[in-house]
Structure formats: structure tokens, C-alpha cells
Amino acid sequence: xxxxxxxxxxxxxxxxxxxxxxxxxxxxxxxxxxxxxxxxxxxxxxxxxxxxxxxxxxxxxxxxxxxxxxxxxxxxxxxxxxxxxxxxxxxxxxxxxxxxxxxxxxxxxxxxxxxxxxxxxxxxxxxxxxxxxxxxxxxxxxxxxxxxxxxxxxxxxxxxxxxxxxxxxxxxxxxxxxxxxxxxxxxxxxxxxxxxxxxxxxxxxxxxxxxxxxxxxxxxxxxxxxxxxxxxxxxxxxx
Amino acid sequence: xxxxxxxxxxxxxxxxxxxxxxxxxxxxxxxxxxxxxxxxxxxxxxxxxxxxxxxxxxxxxxxxxxxxxxxxxxxxxxxxxxxxxxxxxxxxxxxxxxxxxxxxxxxxxxxxxxxxxxxxxxxxxxxxxxxxxxxxxxxxxxxxxxxxxxxxxxxxxxxxxxxxxxxxxxxxxxxxxxxx
Numbered sequence: 001x002x003x004x005x006x007x008x009x010x011x012x013x014x015x016x017x018x019x020x021x022x023x024x025x026x027x028x029x030x031x032x033x034x035x036x037x038x039x040x041x042x043x044x045x046x047x048x049x050x051x052x053x054x055x056x057x058x059x060x061x062x063x064x065x066x067x068x069x070x071x072x073x074x075x076x077x078x079x080x081x082x083x084x085x086x087x088x089x090x091x092x093x094x095x096x097x098x099x100x101x102x103x104x105x106x107x108x109x110x111x112x113x114x115x116x117x118x119x120x121x122x123x124x125x126x127x128x129x130x131x132x133x134x135x136x137x138x139x140x141x142x143x144x145x146x147x148x149x150x151x152x153x154x155x156x157x158x159x160x161x162x163x164x165x166x167x168x169x170x171x172x173x174x175x176x177x178x179x180x181x182x183x184x185x186x187x188x189x190x191x192x193x194x195x196x197x198x199x200x201x202x203x204x205x206x207x208x209x210x211x212x213x214x215x216x217x218x219x220x221x222x223x224x225x226x227x228x229x230x231x232x233x234x235x236x237x238x239x
Numbered sequence: 240x241x242x243x244x245x246x247x248x249x250x251x252x253x254x255x256x257x258x259x260x261x262x263x264x265x266x267x268x269x270x271x272x273x274x275x276x277x278x279x280x281x282x283x284x285x286x287x288x289x290x291x292x293x294x295x296x297x298x299x300x301x302x303x304x305x306x307x308x309x310x311x312x313x314x315x316x317x318x319x320x321x322x323x324x325x326x327x328x329x330x331x332x333x334x335x336x337x338x339x340x341x342x343x344x345x346x347x348x349x350x351x352x353x354x355x356x357x358x359x360x361x362x363x364x365x366x367x368x369x370x371x372x373x374x375x376x377x378x379x380x381x382x383x384x385x386x387x388x389x390x391x392x393x394x395x396x397x398x399x400x401x402x403x404x405x406x407x408x409x410x411x412x413x414x415x416x417x418x419x
Contacts, residue, residue, distance in 0.1 A: 010404045017378060019385045019400065045411045050379065052360035055279070057269045061286075062262035068287050069261070073254070073294050188254045215255050 004028070012039050016046065063218060070219055074180065133182070136166055137228035140189055144224060147196070148217040160196035167193055185223050192220065242306040250297040257297075261290055264307060268314045274376040275318040277365045285321050289314040315377065319391060322369050363413035367406050374399055375406035 007028065014020035015029060016039065029035040143159050150156075171186045195212055240248070240256070242263075248256035265286060272289070273282035293313050300309055364372055370392065377383040377391060389399045 009408070010400075013404055013407055014400060017385075017403075042407075042411075045414065046379065046407070048356060048414065049360055049410055052356045054270050054273060054357070054361075057266045061269055061283075062265040065265050065283070065286055065290060066258050066261045069290050069294075070254070070258075072291050073257070184252070184254070187252050191248075191253050191255055211259065212255065215258055219254075219258070 007035055007038075009038070009042070012042055015039065016042060063214075067218065133170065134228050134231045136163075136170055137224050137231070139163060140167075140193075141221065141224050141228065143196075144192075144216045144221045147213055148221055150213065156196040157199055160193045164190065164193040164197045182227060185220075185227055188220060189224070192216065243302055246297060246300055246302070246306055249294075250300070257294060260306065260310075264310055265290075267307065268310055271311060271314050271381065272318045274364070274380055275315065275373050276321060277372060281321060281325075282318075285314065285318045288321075289317040292317060311381075315381070315391065319373065322373065326369070359414055360410070363410045366413065367409060370394075371402050371406035371409070374402040375410075378403050 007025070011020060011022070011025060012029070012035070015025050020026075029039055140163055143156065143163060146159075147156060167186055167190050171183070171190060192212055192215070240259070242260065245256045245260050249260060268289060269282055269286050272285040273279060276282050276285060289310065293310055296313075300306065367375065374388055374392060377388045378385070383391070385396060385399050385403075389396055392399065394402075
């Protein structure tokens with residue numbers, strides 16, 4: 001008669017996890033009441049451990065995490081730029097080819113959106129850049145403030161549609177790609193404005209728009225305000 | 240919108256979609272990070288870092304696995320990186336191991352026995368070494384195979400199995416020595 005090696009707790013644990021090396025171990029345990037009882041006790045302990053709940057994370061964890069990470073989210077392809085940003089540098093009295101192209105296109109945009117009355121001298125055109133973007137952000141801020149404070153029954157479609165059209169024009173401005181902060185803001189605004197403009201006019205805010213409301217309240221509105229202030233602060237005083 | 244659609248939108252630069260993913264998955268990922276780090280503030284740091292990494296790598300998510308599974312893996316890796324950094328800062332591992340603080344039980348959601356079990360388990364988990372706790376957590380709670388854990392922790396099979404066994408042995412001893 002061959003004497004079998006005793007089964008250790010280590011073997012039983014590996015059997016429990018399905019990680020044992022001995023192909024006959026399971027059969028041996030199944031046929032031995034003492035081993036079965038030891039395995040049952042081990043299982044009971046592990047079940048207890050497994051069922052012990054963790055402290056419940058607070059309900060604001062997701063929103064708090066978002067607030068913490070959002071300043072660090074960058075588009076992977078974003079070119080490094082100074083903190084001052086492209087539009088700020090554009091306001092300085094020197095011009096690059098991209099700046100000039102942007103200024104020219106802003107003149108077109110200003111015409112299209114009806115905020116400029118005619119050809120603009122070059123020095124005034126510097127101010128037009130900041131003014132047009134700043135005005136657009138101010139109009140968006142009004143709408144977003146209304147949305148953030150709404151109780152869900154307000155209608156935003158009418159106000160969102162013209163803002164969406166203007167936003168698309170600003171986003172297509174040549175040279176914008178070198179200011180990732182403004183580019184991202186306009187992109188985020190466009191996503192939201194599109195949802196608002198396409199919302200059914202006779203229906204209250206649905207779940208998706210309620211989520212949009214929270215997004216505006218907790219993130220977008222702050223970014224619109226700070227970028228608008230930043231643009232206004234850098235704008236040269238009118239002569 | 241389901242996770243796959245949200246990921247596609249987020250990869251295209253839609254921050255609202257990414258925010259939605261953060262809101263939906265953070266609690267589950269926080270629990271994973273907490274089990275591995277055994278420290279609530281560290282778990283939050285890990286969670287934030289994991290989301291930033293995920294945002295940078297969204298275009299690499301091919302949709303073959305569930306987004307939650309993909310994020311889970313990023314969180315585990317980030318938590319392990321966190322432990323490695325903590326070790327490299329030469330903190331003493333044994334007696335100064337952080338001990339998870341169990342919160343006051345909420346009576347309507349957590350009966351007395353359950354709350355007591357939570358308190359004792361967390362205390363016992365907090366007393367394991369980082370290696371034991373991580374190996375045990377990955378095997379027991381997260382269901383990773385020994386081979387996967389070896390790869391995660393860069394250790395051999397025998398060391399990994401022994402770490403799990405030591406963890407279970409210590410947990411059993413501490414839970415039976417610290418009755419309700």
C-alpha cells in the first residue's frame with residue numbers, strides 16, 4: 001500500500017482557485033470527509049472575505065474625479081503652445097503668415113455673422129479677432145447660464161441654432177489649431193449646441209439634456225467665462 | 240448611448256462623452272484601486288491618473304473587450320505603478336502599512352454583522368504586505384489567473400502562489416483572532 005503525501009492548506013487553496021498542479025487532488029479531496037471539511041472551512045472564510053463590502057464611495061466621486069482631471073486632458077496631437085495662447089499672441093503688434101490668414105478669415109466671418117460693417121484697417125483687425133470670439137463666448141455664456149439654471153422645462157432650440165452656426169464658422173478659422181485651449185472649447189461647445197439645437201421643441205429636457213445641463217454647470221460654463229475674460233483682458237484699449 | 244458609442248465620441252474629442260464614462264465607471268474602478276492601495280486618498284489619485292491615461296489612449300481601445308474591462312486593467316496597472324513608486328520612496332512596508340479605515344456603518348444599508356465583517360476584513364487586509372494584498376486582490380476579487388498576476392507583479396509562479404497563500408493564512412488568523 002502506497003502512503004499518500006498529506007494535503008496541505010496550500011494545496012487546498014490552490015484547488016479552490018483551480019490553480020493546483022496535482023491532477024488527482026480533486027478526486028482525493030472528494031473521497032475524504034476530513035479533507036472535504038477542511039476545504040469547506042476554507043471556502044467559508046474566503047466567502048466571508050469576499051462578501052465584506054468596501055466603504056461605499058461618496059456619490060460625488062465621479063463628478064469630483066472629472067473636475068480634477070479635466071484641466072489635464074489634452075488632445076494627443078495638440079501642438080505645444082505657450083500658456084498665453086495663439087489669440088493672445090495674435091494681438092501683439094507683429095504678424096505671422098498664420099496670424100494674417102486668421103485675421104483675413106475673421107474679417108470674412110465678421111461679415112458673415114453680421115457683426116462687422118465693412119472692411120477693417122489692419123490694426124483694428126487685431127481687435128476684431130478678440131472681439132468676435134469674445135462676443136461669441138458672451139452669447140454662449142448667456143445661453144449656458146440659462147441652461148445651467150433651468151429646471152428642465154426651458155426651450156433652448158431657438159437660441160442654440162444661430163450659436164451653432166456661428167460656432168462652426170469660428171471653429172473653421174485657419175490658425176485655430178495652434179490654440180488647443182480655444183479649439184477644444186469651441187469643439188465642446190459645438191457638441192452641446194448641436195444637442196440643444198436638435199432637441200424637440202415641445203418636449204422637456206430628456207435624460208441626455210439633463211446630463212448636458214450638469215456638464216455645463218460643472219465644466220463648460222467655467223471654461224467659457226475664463227477664456228472670455230482672458231481674451232477681454234488682453235484686448236488693447238480702443239483709441 | 241452605450242459605452243462603445245461614448246468611447247467613439249470621446250476619441251473624436253467629445254468631452255461630454257468622456258465625462259459620461261468617468262461618471263459611470265468611477266465607483267467600480269475606485270473599489271479596485273482601494274483594494275490594491277488600501278488607502279482612500281491613494282485610490283482617488285490612482286483613479287484620476289487612470290482616467291488621464293485612458294483619455295490619452297482612447298484611440299487604442301479596439302472594442303474587442305468591454306470598456307469597463309479595459310479601464311479595469313488600466314486602473315490595476317496604475318495602482319501597481321503607484322505601489323512601486325511608494326516602495327521606491329523607501330517607505331517601511333511592514334509596521335507602517337496603511338490600515339483602511341472602515342466608515343461608520345449606515346444602518347439601513349449595512350446590518351451590524353455586515354458592518355463588523357467589513358471593519359475586520361479591512362483591518363486585516365491593511366495589515367498584509369503590499370505584495371500579499373495585491374496578489375490576493377487580483378486573484379480573489381478580480382479573478383485574474385496566477386499567470387496574469389505573475390506578469391502584473393513581475394514575479395515567479397511559486398512566489399505568487401505563496402504570496403496568495405500567506406495572505407489567506409494571515410486573513411484567516413486575524414479574522415478568527417478578532418471576533419465580533
